[in-house]
Amino acid sequence: MRLYADPESKTLFFTTPGGGSGNSRSTFIAPDNVPPFEGEEAWFEMELVEGKPWSFWRAVRQVEPPADA
Template identity: 55%
Template sequence: MSKILARLTVKLTRVTHAYGGHRGRETLHFTFEGGQPRRARAARSFVAPQDVPIFEGDEAWFEVEQVASRPWSYWRAVRRVDPPNA
């Protein structure tokens, strides 16, 4: 069982790389604002493509959790959720 360090609701943004002209693109990773301690240099956190359920489009809201691991912790998307109320 993995130890969960944090849980957040965030908007994930797909970061892609185009290849072969207009024939295709691959997802490199997903990003979201926050998720880092205040003392960290980065304002954005990253999620690997294999740790996000498949969805259409370039942005979607997800519940994410930070998982304790060695040599470092990582984020994974647990489930897609509705956007929080504005």
């Protein structure tokens, strides 16, 4: 999801189900790790890339939203 309605916006994040005390449900993603998409929101299969000094998330492929979304 882009944070603003600006098509040039580079703030991307995703949310995950669950979460809880001390766990954030939102994670920010570097724009170059997400393929272009239409509109302000899209659903992607995500992959955690292990790395040093930091691991990061990247979008693997765009998918259809779940029925309850």
